[in-house]
Amino acid sequence: MKKYSIVIAGGGSTFTPGVALMLLDNKDRFPIRQLKFYDNDEKRQEPIAKACEILIKEKAPDVAFSYTTNPEEAFTDIDFCMAHIRVGKYAMRELDEKIPLKYGVLGQETCGPGGIAYGMRSIGGILELLDYMEQYSPDAWMLNYSNPAAIVAEATRRLRPDSKILNICDMPIDLEEKMANMCGLKSRKEMSVRYFGLNHFGWWSHIYDKDGNDLMPTIKKHMEQHGFALATSEFNQHVEPSWNDTFVKARDVYKVDPEHIPNSYLKYYLFPDYVVEHSNPEYTRANEVMDYREKNVFEECHRIIDKGTAEGTTFEADAHASYIVDLATAIAENTKERMLLIVPNEGSIANFDPEAMVEIPCIVGKNGFEKITIGNIPRFQKGLMEQQVAVEKLVVEAWIEGSYQKLWQAITLSKTVPSASVAKQILDDLIEANKDYWPELK
Numbered sequence: 001m002k003k004y005s006i007v008i009a010g011g012g013s014t015f016t017p018g019v020a021l022m023l024l025d026n027k028d029r030f031p032i033r034q035l036k037f038y039d040n041d042e043k044r045q046e047p048i049a050k051a052c053e054i055l056i057k058e059k060a061p062d063v064a065f066s067y068t069t070n071p072e073e074a075f076t077d078i079d080f081c082m083a084h085i086r087v088g089k090y091a092m093r094e095l096d097e098k099i100p101l102k103y104g105v106l107g108q109e110t111c112g113p114g115g116i117a118y119g120m121r122s123i124g125g126i127l128e129l130l131d132y133m134e135q136y137s138p139d140a141w142m143l144n145y146s147n148p149a150a151i152v153a154e155a156t157r158r159l160r161p162d163s164k165i166l167n168i169c170d171m172p173i174d175l176e177e178k179m180a181n182m183c184g185l186k187s188r189k190e191m192s193v194r195y196f197g198l199n200h201f202g203w204w205s206h207i208y209d210k211d212g213n214d215l216m217p218t219i220k221k222h223m224e225q226h227g228f229a230l231a232t233s234e235f236n237q238h239v240e241p242s243w244n245d246t247f248v249k250a251r252d253v254y255k256v257d258p259e260h261i262p263n264s265y266l267k268y269y270l271f272p273d274y275v276v277e278h279s280n281p282e283y284t285r286a287n288e289v290m291d292y293r294e295k296n297v298f299e300e301c302h303r304i305i306d307k308g309t310a311e312g313t314t315f316e317a318d319a320h321a322s323y324i325v326d327l328a329t330a331i332a333e334n335t336k337e338r339m340l341l342i343v344p345n346e347g348s349i350a351n352f353d354p355e356a357m358v359e360i361p362c363i364v365g366k367n368g369f370e371k372i373t374i375g376n377i378p379r380f381q382k383g384l385m386e387q388q389v390a391v392e393k394l395v396v397e398a399w400i401e402g403s404y405q406k407l408w409q410a411i412t413l414s415k416t417v418p419s420a421s422v423a424k425q426i427l428d429d430l431i432e433a434n435k436d437y438w439p440e441l442k
């Protein structure tokens, strides 16, 4: 079996130890010879890298490990780039969330004006990674998790149409684990699903077990009573209050269309007033992440570094990581696994824009993906998706053209924003906050 060389871009990410662990735990199905971390912030990456160096030496001394901020070193001799960068880091996420809230509009990492602002920062960062990969390892694949995945995917479709990038999301994975649990199954891998939508904006239409039995009635009963709450995922990561609220609120989201199971992110589009009422403009999810996940990850890194051993580490391979390893294995070993990817529609959803980037099941193998045909989607979903895909396309056009007008239109069109005047106030604040990251808008 061939052994692979991988670079994790965004080495300083809070998710890096989980991905590294998952790679080590799965060496039998996805053999690795080399693992590198790359980040453009040396100080941020160093503790994560030093702790992982110790962990890798103990768990897999045969894997060559290194970390760098030099793109040539990072991207030379690699088969895969696993990308999870956050351009602007949590400091900018906090502003993405807090600026809209000043104007009574929800503040969220990937939805509404916050997601648009983040998209305007991410596009350049991802294109830069793709260009490094193309220059130093042109045959490599990029598995991209960096958000907002919908906008990043549209930008790469427009600007790097021939690049070997697969854009993916793990929210459906976590929710499928919960649905498997509702049905008394051990894992989502015992289910076969049909799903359609945009990233963070989709629905399950059919869910079967391995024998083709319909699981939707059981899942619907649970959703009607509890949403995604009271169903556990093997990956019990979401312990903070805001995630619990999202899983409970899915009950109301489900009731808007009881024929389908909604992605939990639809809460932000269908109940934005509720979200604003339940937000604290002084303490948003970014603060929660800094106080919990970021603090815990870096404390654990320093503990490992100080002790010189990773024995008894609290780091664990998580859902986020499992999907990325599944995807890499599908490409490396041509497994033809069925997975949800964010891909050009091109007729898969028959009554939807062929040039939209949609999230649908695909068969993944050595030569990339083949899409599963969805057919026609219902009017409710189609209407919502047309509005949202127009927002995403306007953001990318605004970035390409440096157009203030188009970005104003994008924010105005978002279902989370009440009027063009509110959109303009938010935009003007976001421009000021993002002056080090966005192209100049005219």
Ligand SMILES: NC(=O)c1ccc[n+]([C@@H]2O[C@H](COP(=O)([O-])OP(=O)(O)OC[C@H]3O[C@@H](n4cnc5c(N)ncnc54)[C@H](O)[C@@H]3O)[C@@H](O)[C@H]2O)c1
Binding pocket: 009, 010, 011, 012, 013, 014, 015, 016, 038, 039, 040, 041, 044, 045, 084, 085, 086, 087, 088, 089, 090, 125, 126, 128, 144, 145, 146, 147, 148, 149, 168, 169, 170, 171, 320
């Ligand atoms: N697609 C999904 O379902 C999914 C799930 C979880 C997280 N994510 C995404 O993963 C990313 C990381 O999340 P996090 O909370 O760990 O963030 P984080 O801030 O802890 O880590 C991001 C890292 O990216 C680095 N970085 C920023 N710009 C860079 C650039 N241009 N080149 C190289 N490195 C750069 C930062 O220095 C930082 O170390 C985010 O984009 C997040 O939205 C996606």
Ligand SMILES: O=P(O)(O)OC[C@H]1O[C@H](O[C@H]2[C@H](O)[C@@H](O)[C@@H](O)O[C@@H]2CO)[C@H](O)[C@@H](O)[C@@H]1O
Binding pocket: 109, 110, 147, 169, 170, 171, 172, 173, 174, 235, 237, 285, 289, 318, 319, 320, 321
């Ligand atoms: O607010 P955050 O930073 O905790 O999470 C935002 C991300 O949420 C989703 O990813 C989850 C994933 O669903 C779960 O299984 C586990 O791996 O944690 C992830 C992060 O909490 C979403 O899909 C991402 O796009 C968001 O960035």
Ligand SMILES: [Mn+2]
Binding pocket: 149, 168, 169, 170, 171, 200
């Ligand atoms: Mn996601």
